[in-house]
Amino acid sequence: MTPAMMSILDYPYDGLLKQFGLLWGKGEFHAGALFRQVYRNGILDPAALPAFVQNPSLAHKVTETFRLNIPEPFGTSRDGDTYKFLLKMDDGLETESVVIPMKQYKSLCVSSQIGCAMGCRFCETAQMGFVRNLTAGEIVSQVMAARFRLNEDIRNVVFMGMGEPFENLDNVLAAIRILRDTRGLKVVHITVSTMGHIPGIERLTALAHEPPPEGFSDIRLAISLNAPDDAIRSSIMPHAKRWPMAELKRVLSAYPKRRRGMKVLIEYVLIPGVNDGETHAHELCSYLRGLPVEVNLIPYNPRKDSPWPRETDDAVQRFWQILKDEGQACRTRKEKGSSAMAACGQLGNRSRIRNVAP
Incomplete structure (x- = not known):
C-alpha cells in the first residue's frame, strides 16, 4: 500500500519519520511535531502547527499524501454510563467500540476485526462470520474517536x-506501539484477549522478553477459557479444538510475569447448564493450579437468538465461592452495557454486514 493510500494513524513515530525522510528529505522537527499534535491534541491539520508555519508547501504535501481524519462516531447506544459507538470505515463497513467507566478514568473496548472466524456459540460477533482484519490505523482510530470526538479520558x-486479535496480530502489535507511545496517546494499560491462540501467545511471549521499546512485557494477556475441559470447551468454542487445554496450559506457564504482579486474566463466561456447575468449578481450579492467573467470572449475556438464558446471580455467587475456597484468585465482572448490546459477547450486527459486505 502506498503512502498516498495510508492514514496518518497507520504510522508509528519511527515510521512517520521514515516517510518524511523518503518523501521530502525532512526529519524529526516536522514529523515529530505532527505526530505529537495528532495524538496529544487531535490536531490533524499540519498547516495549523508552528513547525509548518515557515513551510506551507510541506504542509500541503502532507495533506495530499496522507489521509488526515478521525472518523465521526455514530449509532451510540447506552446502558447507564457504559455505551457503544460505531465508526464507518472507508469501505463502508463499521467497527464497534465500547466506553466503560472506571473509578478515575475510562476504558475502551476496541475491535481488531470486523466479524470473527472463531465461531464461539455464545458470541454475537461469531454469528457475523469473518469479514476482514482492521488495519493498525483503524484500530487506533477507535481510541482517537473516543478521546477527541467523544472527549473521553481513555487510559x-x-x-x-x-x-480474535491474534488472527490479526501484526496490525494489533502495530496499533499497540502507537497507543502506548509516550510522545502521543500514552495509553497506560493495554490488555489483549484471545480464545487461546497458541501461536499468537508464543509470539507475544517472545516479544515480552525483548528489551524496551520493543518489549511487550507491560501488555496484559487475557484468555477466554470458558470451560474446565476440552469437551465442553470445543462444544461452545469450535475452533478451540485446534489448541487443546493441556497445550494452552504449557504456553501459559511460560508467559512472563508482568510488573506489579499483574497476572494473566482467565475469562470464564458462565452459561446456564453448560459450564456453571459445582463440578465445573472444582475442575477449573484443578486445571489452573500452578498457573499465576486470576479468574474473571462473566455472567452470560444472551446474544440475539441465544439458545441459553442469562446466568443467575446465585449461580455466579456459588461458582465464585468454590474458587475462593480453593484459593484461586477470582473476581466477578459487574455486568455493563447489556441493554445496549454492548456487553461481553454482544458486539456485532449480522444484518448490517450482509447489506454492506461483498
Whole structure:
C-alpha cells in the first residue's frame, strides 16, 4: 500500500519519520511535531502547527499524501454510563467500540476485526462470520474517536471487541506501539484477549522478553477459557479444538510475569447448564493450579437468538465461592452495557454486514 493510500494513524513515530525522510528529505522537527499534535491534541491539520508555519508547501504535501481524519462516531447506544459507538470505515463497513467507566478514568473496548472466524456459540460477533482484519490505523482510530470526538479520558484499552486479535496480530502489535507511545496517546494499560491462540501467545511471549521499546512485557494477556475441559470447551468454542487445554496450559506457564504482579486474566463466561456447575468449578481450579492467573467470572449475556438464558446471580455467587475456597484468585465482572448490546459477547450486527459486505 502506498503512502498516498495510508492514514496518518497507520504510522508509528519511527515510521512517520521514515516517510518524511523518503518523501521530502525532512526529519524529526516536522514529523515529530505532527505526530505529537495528532495524538496529544487531535490536531490533524499540519498547516495549523508552528513547525509548518515557515513551510506551507510541506504542509500541503502532507495533506495530499496522507489521509488526515478521525472518523465521526455514530449509532451510540447506552446502558447507564457504559455505551457503544460505531465508526464507518472507508469501505463502508463499521467497527464497534465500547466506553466503560472506571473509578478515575475510562476504558475502551476496541475491535481488531470486523466479524470473527472463531465461531464461539455464545458470541454475537461469531454469528457475523469473518469479514476482514482492521488495519493498525483503524484500530487506533477507535481510541482517537473516543478521546477527541467523544472527549473521553481513555487510559485503558482492552482488545475484547469484535474479532480474535491474534488472527490479526501484526496490525494489533502495530496499533499497540502507537497507543502506548509516550510522545502521543500514552495509553497506560493495554490488555489483549484471545480464545487461546497458541501461536499468537508464543509470539507475544517472545516479544515480552525483548528489551524496551520493543518489549511487550507491560501488555496484559487475557484468555477466554470458558470451560474446565476440552469437551465442553470445543462444544461452545469450535475452533478451540485446534489448541487443546493441556497445550494452552504449557504456553501459559511460560508467559512472563508482568510488573506489579499483574497476572494473566482467565475469562470464564458462565452459561446456564453448560459450564456453571459445582463440578465445573472444582475442575477449573484443578486445571489452573500452578498457573499465576486470576479468574474473571462473566455472567452470560444472551446474544440475539441465544439458545441459553442469562446466568443467575446465585449461580455466579456459588461458582465464585468454590474458587475462593480453593484459593484461586477470582473476581466477578459487574455486568455493563447489556441493554445496549454492548456487553461481553454482544458486539456485532449480522444484518448490517450482509447489506454492506461483498
